[in-house]
Amino acid sequence: MLGSQRRTHILEILRTEGQALAGALARELNVSEDTVRRDMNEMAAQGLLKRVHGGALPIAPDLPDLTARRSVANAEKAALGARAAALIAPGQMVFLDGGTTTAEIARHLPRDMPLVVATHSPTIAAEFEHHAKVEVILIGGRLYKHSMVAVGARAMAAIDTIRPDIFFLGVTAVHPRHGLSTGDFEEAAIKRHILDASAKTYVAVTEEKLDAVSPCRIAPLDAITGLIVPAGIDGERLAPYREAGVAVIEGGGRKISIPIGN
Numbered sequence: 001m002l003g004s005q006r007r008t009h010i011l012e013i014l015r016t017e018g019q020a021l022a023g024a025l026a027r028e029l030n031v032s033e034d035t036v037r038r039d040m041n042e043m044a045a046q047g048l049l050k051r052v053h054g055g056a057l058p059i060a061p062d063l064p065d066l067t068a069r070r071s072v073a074n075a076e077k078a079a080l081g082a083r084a085a086a087l088i089a090p091g092q093m094v095f096l097d098g099g100t101t102t103a104e105i106a107r108h109l110p111r112d113m114p115l116v117v118a119t120h121s122p123t124i125a126a127e128f129e130h131h132a133k134v135e136v137i138l139i140g141g142r143l144y145k146h147s148m149v150a151v152g153a154r155a156m157a158a159i160d161t162i163r164p165d166i167f168f169l170g171v172t173a174v175h176p177r178h179g180l181s182t183g184d185f186e187e188a189a190i191k192r193h194i195l196d197a198s199a200k201t202y203v204a205v206t207e208e209k210l211d212a213v214s215p216c217r218i219a220p221l222d223a224i225t226g227l228i229v230p231a232g233i234d235g236e237r238l239a240p241y242r243e244a245g246v247a248v249i250e251g252g253g254r255k256i257s258i259p260i261g262n
Helices: 003-017 022-029 033-045 074-085 098-107 123-127 153-159 185-197 235-243
Strands: 049-052 055-057 091-095 113-117 135-137 140-143 149-151 166-169 173-175 177-184 201-204 216-219 225-229 246-251
Touching: 003 022, 003 033, 003 074, 022 033, 022 055, 033 049, 033 055, 074 098, 074 201, 074 225, 074 246, 091 098, 098 123, 098 201, 113 123, 149 153, 149 185, 153 185, 166 185, 177 185, 185 225, 201 246, 216 235
Parallel strands: 091 113, 091 166, 113 135, 166 201, 201 225, 225 246
Antiparallel strands: 049 055, 140 149, 173 177, 177 216
8 A cells, every 4th residue: 555545544434533553553554653644744744633642633624712613614604603592592591602613503593582691601691782672691610711611610510500501512523432522621611511500401513513523522422413514514424423413403504404302
């Protein structure tokens, strides 16, 4: 097998398995571990993977701050926000995570819809300034400025007092085997706490977050109700997510009816 073929195979293993072990690949490809390690080192230098002891991991998505993320993939996020907002029924308690995709969910909610919206993000709370029928519960705590959300013990205690009907969880990466992840340990803990308190949880993700792994795990895929993805993604790429036990809802241009009670 040529070097280029080996490197393509390594990338495919990373995409499907979430990790690549040099020893296992050497046996599979019938080459020395030194050969695989050299391939991995070259790929790491090119920014294609992250080298770790014994093998490699996928490159985690970049974690720009909230201001920088507001200018990225706006049309895709708007379509995801509209699809997610269609899952909300009047009178529900909805917990909105921080983030730019979640902000699009808020922007697509009708202003005359009666709701209770809980959030630990002051920027998300501000989206409801002109929604006369929305009661906003703002969870406080230590402000994690990168994502503009409250974290810590005080936020945890406040979350314990509510039981949202539906939670829209924000992540930086999702993988069929390694589940949902983000870049900060404390933020991951808060997200997991909200998920545990909520009756249903949906995750809306832009395409670059698929098949990726970030450092801090939130939960396995089967812990959520549904994954909302952009329309038009190849069915084979989405198949492992469905096989992992999660409903995959395609948004942004395709009208799909999902009963609120499911």
